[in-house]
Amino acid sequence: MAQLIVNNQVVEQFLDPFTPPAVVAQFVEENYGQHSEYAIELSDSEQQLKDRVQIRSELEKQVADTQSLLGTTSDTTHLLLNELSVFVNKLAAARTLDEVIGSATDIQTAIGDIGGQVATGELTFPYQTKGLASVKQEILERANGVNNLLSD
Template sequence: MQEQIPSQQDHLATLAYLDKQVKRGQISREVADVESIIGTTADTGHLVLVEFIKLLDGLSKATTLAEMRAAASQGRDSLGTLTTKVLNNEIQFPYQGKGAENVYQEIESRATGVASILTSPE
């Protein structure tokens, strides 16, 4: 049997895959398991959705600039501590470490991939 030598591209892809698996293992051991991270992500989405709904409700009822500012202030006050910590670099979201452009590419690729499967006639 002849030994197969991987191409440089295949070798780099394998190294990238292994690096990703190591990081996932570290996250699972040092931060939280996958299910807990999904739960935190869901909580975040729900929190943002509720705050956005409250903002829209307040803005839709506002008749003056002061009322619009008051509606916006409610959301700012609710999320203020988190915002301050982000601005002071006390906390960092994963997308900040990955880089926004990489995250946008992942969103586009995964969203399109899932949509293709969901809309496939088979």
């Protein structure tokens, strides 16, 4: 938990890191005097959590609400699943090189331009900013977490 430090002394070791600043200021003034100086020290994990909450709040304000983001994610997944399924079925049925090349036409039409947009910097994905290793670790942790709950 966060620590509240007043006049260079730790006075509260279990402060909720989401306590509004005005509430902390009022608490310090009422208990330690109007001219007391205070600071809140967060652990690394608390700071990361606060940062994540702040980013999610900004996403909701500036980009889309959670349900809209979920809808876009769902649309993306369905698009990719359908296009990949069509591609795989055509590829499996192909008997010549021309048929193999032809099997890629539909998927190229549907999503082929995305790779070019990423290459030119016109489009960037959050996973690129977050880093592939970090994203893969999140995927693994969430998949294992869900699977553990389902298998208990």
